[in-house]
Amino acid sequence: MEKIVSIGFILIVLLGCTSSQKIVQKNVCPVLDSELFENHFTGFFVLDPEKRDTIFSHNSAKYFTPASNTKIYTLFTSLHLLPDSIPSLRYNVYNDTLFVEGTGDPSFLHPYLKDSTALNFLKEYDIISFHLNNIQEERFGPGWAWGDYQWYYSAERSSFPVYGNVLTVYEKEGLQVSPALFKDKVIPIDYAIQREENENLFYFNPSRRDTVEIPLKLDSTLVRNLLEDALKKKVSITQNPIKGKKSVLYSMPSDSIYVKMMMDSDNFLAEQLLILASSTLSDTLNTDKVRNFVLDSLLTDLRQPPRWVDGSGLSRYNLFTPQSMVHVLHLMYQHIPRQRLFSLFPAGGVSGTLENWYPGDPEPYIYAKTGSLGNNHCISGYLLTKSGKTLIFSFMNNHFRIPSSEVKKRMQSIFETIRDTY
Structure with missing residues (x-):
């Protein structure tokens, strides 16, 4: 794949707006000035990438908490x-022993990715020694809420994930538990929490009819037990790094993980992708290194460098501007074939987190x-x-106290106005 190199772009605000720009501003400004938006912080930036013209800008150089929009930077880094x-x-x-260290690959025994490349490779060897300490990361990201330890979206980060670092449980003629090693650690009662904070003791209401994922509390002994069971x-765990020249085993297509991360807004995959990206820069897995590399080497012309602390956006420490989001989206638009790029994003009214919002007329008009x-x-x-134009946008809303559905409805009316008039 062609490497994405930041050549920058100039944001041009025309002194004499075109008629379509004037129509957009005439219709959008009153909505943003309405009572719905007056009591929270809103930023909106729209770029015409062909003309490199700013179509609309409102607080676009101000910093916002991006939430999972942070995954756009993770996608850019991964690509x-x-x-x-x-x-x-x-x-x-070495001497009949297979020495292995992780890269952060999240796919090993993952409950949905279903890739068996590494599993089949490991089964070929009788003596295996794993080095798990090649990572310089805390299990949780900076600023993650401590009380989220029990929820699927807050799975721990690690160098060698197993089963997506979660327990999967559902009811079907009895409790179905994966990994099966925890069959006796799931208590079938309706309880206020899903897992004890400091141990792998789980609670599941057997009247539930959905599948529940509960993060595992990881340590090297647990990982070894899970590997031996699989x-x-x-297998053995070593504290010593692998000696000599290391080979790399490659598994599933990268796009398969990108699509799931973007469609489902999967925090675990986003975090592990940043760890994976760091494996291409150093033997030691460290996401600070990869974020610094991206900002210092690939995005040197960002007008508002972000505060970027994790891969998923789960942390409220992250700070990005609408312009910085559009900058990276523009770079991907320039260097990634359109069909492939749009396939990585949820489509309005069709897929992923946009399935129930921003429907097309009849085809999708939002990929975001x-x-x-x-x-x-x-x-x-x-x-x-x-009219056949492709525009790049970032619309950020922070600190509202109304239902998010009300904000989305107004956003949808703005998007439709731009779609129909520009």
Whole structure:
């Protein structure tokens, strides 16, 4: 894949607006000035990438909490640094022993990704030693809410994830538990929490009819037990890095993970993708290194450098401007084939987190990533107009006290106005 290189773009605000720009401003400004928007912080930026003209700008250089719009930067990083297939693990064979260290690949025994490349590879060897300490990361990201430890969207980060680092449980003629190692650790009662904070003891209401994912509390002993259970053989854990030249085993197509991350807004995949990207820069897995590399080497011309602390946007420490979101979206638009790029984003009224919002007339006109935290909702991506134009936008809303559905309804009316008039 062609590497994405930031060549920058100039945001031109025309002194004499075109008639279509004037129509957009005439229709959008009153909505943003309405009572609905007056008591929270809103930023909106729209760019015509062909003309490199600013179509609309409102607080576009101000910093916002982006929530899962942060995944756009994770996607950009992954597209630049990762190959077409995921680097699943690094290894070396020495004296009949397979020495293995993780790259952060989230697909190993993942409940939905269903890739068996690494599993089949490991089954070929009788003696396996895993090095799990090649990562310089806390299990949770900076600023994550401590009380979220029990919820699926807050799975722990690790160098060698197993089963997506979650327990999966559902009711079907008895409790179905994966990994099965925890069959006796799931208590079938209706309880206020899903897992004890400091141990792998779980609670599941057997009257539920959905599938529940509960984060595991990880340590090296647990990972070893899970690996032994999956491989049906003993494995060892070593504190020593792999000696000699390491080979890389590649697994599933990278786009498969990008699509799931973007469509489902999967925090675990986003975090692990940043860890994976760091594996291409250093033997030590560290997401600070990869974020600094991206900002210092690939995005040197950002007008408002972000405060970027995690891969998922789960942290409220993240701060991005609408202009900085559009900047990266524009770079991807320039360097990634249109069909492939749009396939990575939810489509309005059709797929992912946009399935129930921004429907087309009849075809989708919005391809974008949403981002939501309590009292915050953002969306950034691509908007197709009826005149055949492709626009790039970022619309950020922070600190509202009304239902997010009300904010989305007004956003939808603005998007439709731009679609129909520009």
